Amino acid sequence: MVKKLKYPVLAYHKVTKQWEISFTMLYPRTFERQMRYLAQKGYVGKSLREYLADPKDHYFVLTFDDAYESVYKNAYPLLKELDFNATVFVLTNYLGKNNTWDFTPGNIFSRHMNVEQLKTLYQEGWEVASHGENHRVMTGLHPESVIHELKHSKELISSLIDDEVETFCFPFGVYNANVVTAAKSCGYKNLVGFTEPSRYGVISRSAVYRTVDGRLSVLRKIRRCPFDLFFEGIKEGIIHSFSLFSRLAQRFRKSK
Ligand SMILES: [Zn+2]
Numbered sequence: 001m002v003k004k005l006k007y008p009v010l011a012y013h014k015v016t017k018q019w020e021i022s023f024t025m026l027y028p029r030t031f032e033r034q035m036r037y038l039a040q041k042g043y044v045g046k047s048l049r050e051y052l053a054d055p056k057d058h059y060f061v062l063t064f065d066d067a068y069e070s071v072y073k074n075a076y077p078l079l080k081e082l083d084f085n086a087t088v089f090v091l092t093n094y095l096g097k098n099n100t101w102d103f104t105p106g107n108i109f110s111r112h113m114n115v116e117q118l119k120t121l122y123q124e125g126w127e128v129a130s131h132g133e134n135h136r137v138m139t140g141l142h143p144e145s146v147i148h149e150l151k152h153s154k155e156l157i158s159s160l161i162d163d164e165v166e167t168f169c170f171p172f173g174v175y176n177a178n179v180v181t182a183a184k185s186c187g188y189k190n191l192v193g194f195t196e197p198s199r200y201g202v203i204s205r206s207a208v209y210r211t212v213d214g215r216l217s218v219l220r221k222i223r224r225c226p227f228d229l230f231f232e233g234i235k236e237g238i239i240h241s242f243s244l245f246s247r248l249a250q251r252f253r254k255s256k
Pocket of ligand 1: 172
């Protein structure tokens with residue numbers, strides 16, 4: 001029996017014209033085709049916070065991991081035009097900096113949003129949420145570092161937007177019972193992972209990847225028909241496994 005995702009949540013990363021060897025970038029025109037198609041079908045994009053407060057059938061949740069500047073430049077103007085909102089997951093040690101935490105073939109780096117850009121999105125109705133400080137696999141950290149990542153990122157973002165930070169997105173979608181308990185103890189109300197079946201109350205999401213996802217598969221992901229989700233889940237699982245390179249690169253760098 002295939003379990004239906006509880007909420008219609010899409011996960012995006014970069015929306016950019018800068019080509020790289022990665023499934024996590026989407027060309028702006030591809031993203032635009034997907035969003036206009038969903039709008040045409042009567043769907044409205046919301047932040048996770050908005051959706052949970054008022055989960056209507058024609059709503060879906062848009063999330064952007066890592067808060068790349070390309071999202072501000074290439075996705076936000078379109079979403080504003082469509083009257084869609086989104087949740088953006090921020091890495092607080094990389095505000096306005098390049099993604100040197102990631103495995104980047106050919107040393108093609110992507111910049112993260114700066115404080116002003118995040119403030120603008122917040123004022124426009126987006127949810128600005130936490131992805132930790134350094135994009136580390138939380139389950140591999142010392143318990144004190146876990147609390148540090150969770151607490152300091154929450155406090156910093158909260159001071160920037162002058163609002164509560166309710167949502168935490170686990171880097172690489174990796175979590176266990178201990179880090180979930182730690183996140184809850186730090187005051188997070190909503191915890192977010194990836195496609196894997198939800199455990200410990202963590203909200204699963206459907207990732208949208210380059211090449212393999214078109215507007216129809218995006219529609220399938222938010223309609224959450226169990227049959228479709230089964231195949232989407234397999235596809236996402238395979239592509240998500242490529243993030244292992246980033247995780248290994250981090251470990252390798254750390255051990256040097
Ligand atoms: Zn991430």
